[in-house]
Amino acid sequence: MRRSEIQSEVTVEPYDHPTGGWGSVKSLVDKSAAEGMVASTIWETLYRQNKTDGFMCVSCSWAKPANAHPFEFCENGAKATIWEQTKNRTDRDFFARHKLTELLEWTDYELEKQGRLTTPMRYDPSLDQYIPVSWEAAFREIGEELNKLDPKSVIFYASGRASLETSYMWQLFARVYGSQNLPDSSNMCHESTSVGLPRSIGTPVGTVQLEDFEHTDMMLFFGHNTGTNAPRLLHPLQEARKRGVPVYTFNPVEERGLVRFKSPQAPTEMLSPGPGTKMSTEYFQVRCGGDIAAMTGIAKTVLELDDKAKAAGGERVLDVAFIAEHCHGFDAFERFVREATWEEIERVSGLSRADLEEVGRTYARSKAVMIHYGMGLTQHRHGVANVQMVVNLLLMRGNIGKPGAGVSPIRGHSNVQGQRTVGITEKPELAPLDTFKAFYGFEPPREKGLATVEACEGMLDGSVKAFLGLGGNFSRAVPETEKIEAAWRNLDLHVQIATKLNRNHLLPGKVTFLLPCLGRIERDTQATGDQLVSMEDSTACIHGSKGYRPPASPELLSEPKIVAEMAKATVPGRSTIPWDAWVGDYALIRDEIERAYPQYFKDFNKRFLEPGGFHRDLPACKREWKTENGKANFITPPDGFDVDPDIQTEGFDVFKLMTLRSNDQFNTTVYGYDDRLRGISGSRMVLLMSREDMDRLGLQDQDFVDVETHADDGVERRVKALRVHSYKLPKGNVGGYYPELNKLIPLWHHAVDAHVPAAKSVPVRVTRSAQMAAAAE
Template sequence: MKRSEITDHPTVKPYTSPSGGWGSLKSVTEKTLAEGLSVETMQKMVAKQNKADGYMCVSCAWAKPAEPHLAEFCENGAKATAWEITRKRADRDFFARNKVADLRDWTDHELEKQGRLTTPMRYDKGLDQYVPVKWEDAFREIGMELAGLDPKSVVFYASGRAALETSHMWGLLARIYGNNNLPDSSNMCHESTSVGLPKSIGSPVGTVQLDDFDACDMMFFFGQNTGTNSPRLLHQIHDARLRGVPVVTFNPLPERGLMRFKDPQSPREMLSPDEGVKMSSDYFAIRPGGDIAAMAGMAKHVLHLDDAAKAAGSARVLDVDFIAEHGHGFAEFEAWLRAADWADIERISGIARADLERVGAQYARAEAVIGNYGMGLTQHRHGTQNVQMLVNLLLMRGNIGRRGAGISPIRGHSNVQGQRTVGITEKPELAPLDKFKEFYRFEPPREKGMNTVEACRGILDGTVKAFLALGGNFSRAVPETALIEPAWMKLRLSVQIATKLNRNHLLPGDVTFLLPCLGRIEEDTQRSGPQHVSMEDSTACIHGSIGWRKPASPELLSEPKIVAEIAKATVPDRSTVPWDEWVDDYSRIRDALARTYEDFHDFNERFLVPGGFHRDLPACRREWNTETKKANFLVPTGLDVNPDIEVDGKTILNLLTVRSNDQFNTTVYGYDDRLRGIKGTRMVILMNKDDMARMHLANDDRIDLRTHADDGIERRVEDYRVHEFAIPKGAVAGYYPELNPLLPLWHHDEKAHTPAAKSIPVEIIRRA
């Protein structure tokens, strides 16, 4: 399907209904029927979703409670399930009918809409088609190709959905082969968390667990669209708001999930004519990149209130005992705060001083506060500093390491956090290499590997010769799409392990394989019987997942089986890893994890219990694995998180990319974004009405966007519609991944290399 076929009659109008509610149920029903499934089938499947005896959602990473709701699934989770268990098939006949060059003209949605992959395929350059290949032949040729390459030129990518068992095997395969080139989804979203939190509190992940939401008396949300990206979290916010807990949200766009919500499991709310529960007590339309400034304003007022309390001889506002016992660097942070100018704070954040002081006073009265955040904090030039500033704000009143309080990074993919836990990292110091050497009798490489940005550079300059992808749609998800795609087709070897067809599969290198695998929801039977897998959620709890549906094709292999066969063909006799034994019985992989990682003791006894088990995180009990052995107040270099980007708000605007309500990461379920009132298109740019008036633009005018960068590269997307939306002046918004061609590869967090997709300087060009 060409783009013109989906943009002829789009509409954009305000959406005033709550998230959840009847709109959510209607959307799920439509998607269910579109995949050839009956409502009864879906009801049976989602009844098992996120339950102890069922499967972990294939969508987001939000927590799986020990005592689940009757329906422990959300709108997007149900869509993800329907998308995976679809009756549609991209089978041998489909590939025999379609040339790869022709498929490249299809949209992301149309490609995945063809259904589940069923047969291992090899690209035939002469035919420009994928043709069937025997599994054993595919593995043999992959092994031969890898044997002829320098290990440093090969990348082993992992998307966020692969289970802990598979991820551990994947990391071992890469290291036995000879590199730490293990980029993953974290590099593109929460790497700023993984780099920032260890410096602040000694933990690479958050400290909040589900029961903390029951005990908190205030919450912050920064740059996280809960209603679309982690809707099951709406239950915790909903319950907190019914208790009267203030929820203060900072986000450039008005997102319905953090404004109004009707619980589909509450008959009273569903039948009520009202607008649902008000989810944010305060909602501030912060300017993109204004988060440090906003947090500085609140923290500055906390200092002011503490000064007044000290002068009056009353109880201190700062948690001085906590700071004295657990804190380091507070004096420097305090001096920086006192020197911060209110005029700069207001200008950069876009929020009035009176509002920041009011919320700061509210924070000063609260006893247990949770700081939630998403990629609105991490995907900036100083995203790491954003994360550390939120930690600073929490530390001022001792809000880490006690019940009802803590730092809560809200992850995306369902096991992206867990993959890092079990060794998917390009940083050798984060993997237990000495244990790998001892247990499996090989010498692990000690040289740093490639992260996502570095892998892209290698693809562009030709130093990367082979790319093996354990899931994902890498070329579509990364910056510089227009440059990456032609460079990808110069690879010597491309191996794609997947459940559905996506655009990355249509960029064949010299030798290209498309290897279909079982989905998480499907039964996985190996020699010892039915197998289960595990994953880690956003709150660092480990859960089991049990497949329930018959496989989409008898030709499918499990991910562990595919990894093991590639390993046997590539690195035979180079370690003592018992690949076949592990595939026969996944519990043996978990036993291996248990002896490698202390957090995973008694893994097989604990991972299937309701609620799973929580990793042992010292920061949760106020033990700080930092260089100072304290919780560190880290001083930002400035109030602006994008100080080297020229955005004048007149001719140069600040683009932030977003996801729609009909999407999860690069998977597009449809062309509607119900919660923003957009129907029938993704080719739309949302603008402030004053910016539109100044540029003499009206709704539905056609424009091009060009990146404002002086590096000699023309980055441009064409033929978008503009539409008025409630967004701060000087900012515009549009959909990922379509706008990735505008994101320069060098435009990333200076410390974590996370692409700065929430702050891209662009120029708007009216089409003739």
């Protein structure tokens, strides 16, 4: 167990205040002071965040409005900015003082807290330390090492931070080299969306835009902690609630953002003593994995109401004209819903028939409905079926392709959706390979590459020999943490492009480089002057971003520059790509993106600085279905309500674990040990459990428990000495923090077809901690 992971005691108290409000303001003031930032500097910086003439947030990917608020940022987005612009530095002196073996005992928080990386480093195994290296030597040796390897054994990973320009260059570098192994953050979170939506409606992304909030008359949320992971969405949601739009939320955990909210943008609200806006009409704590059952109950109510309307000769509840003209598969779906019993729906969902009928009746009389969802739907064994069930429900009443309605997957990292748009994909059919061949004079690989889970399997069996990381904390974010960390050291080459130190950087291969890059907020000056970059938000809008703060170190290079130099050192003369010209003027890269993807990026350089960005032309928004049969498809859940068909989860001490992110983190980045919105402070080594389940096991608050994966595969996966605390959760469900509990997720426990780690429904056994009990004696 690493340093500081066990605190003396955990505080868990009910948090009854609204999201936003003075709690958010105080948290930001405290964080900026802790990072040594002058108040005037941080507020001047934040004023430019998510503005047309400023920089796009480095954390979440929620939409940026054309008419921005004076401070168009959320608490977590501001923390990400403060975290990047810290005065702390992880420089050559830091690495001279610390061996990697020592740093491995530090927590994630302590590592990133050291500040910005400043100097290119190479690992010296004789010293067990990183030592400075020149950029020229680093690029030369990386190229030499790559050319010793089979390209099919090399991983080119991209986190969701990199811009469209960098992402386009990264995937071209990989493909010119001969590798199709381009896993990214999507593989870990929304690949269920990318697989499910194309089969249902012919597009891999959502159809909702910001302006739809002005026209909707009902919203549903499934499996998303909006107050922490996309708080700026709360502003249009609040406006809708104030005009009476019903909002129903389904989530095993009651998250404050969709309970109460006070807008920090509204002085009158901030000064009011009231509790803020009630954000959900009703909040239903569905059981882990019970979402298909809940949606079936809503659909069953719609069918029953339609039967009554039809019998009475009234207006149909089903949009029969839309279904007849645009849809396929309705008969099989209708059969599935009618055959489902209310007894089974209530048992699996944990919700009452009366509650689901209330939602169904509201849905039946609403004209324009949006359904928002997050990883609470996608990170399941049946994640693809979850996504397709959302679409089924919307199609019943024609709620795709009209104002105020649609499917809304809420992505995480700032450009994770955009990377896929410009070619970051392991699937050859999703990239314009013939176009790349014609444009740049090389033969791209045509076989399927390795996604995240497959890359991990390759590390474990030894077939993966090298890992190049464009940002991220891969080893910490994936399942089977301990096994992956052990296997990592067998890599021939490990290269990381990063802004801050994290645990993945402490796992050296035989040759290892740590390359520091500019942050998005920093000025990026190249041959033609200061450069702009672009990214795509969750609503498929493309935005420009311009950094303006001085670089954290004069030794930093931009991500496009680093990618170009590695490519020049590795694949010289193997394509006609003008790497140097592109680095000198990023507008040339945008011209190439437009040329390669004309359907999405028409007049890219002219439009990407428009207020609110420009929207990609998505056929599904116009009721054009680019599916195999040319229709929007009702797809019946193949396993019905059997949410984990390969796993037995019955047992006295067997629970379904869902991993959670705190109010004080973004992805694997931990800003602190206070999860204000859940009322938890002091530690992240916590297990939340219902009082009923604790009583059944004879546990009290502050007791230590061990959690072990319940799987019959001969592998022991255990996290010891978690503090257990009672929390409002459905019976049989427990919660704990990501990424600390990732080691409990088997690599094979992933979404069918999509391979997303099923982190929201992990079968575990909970027992008293033998280690702590012995220590106490």
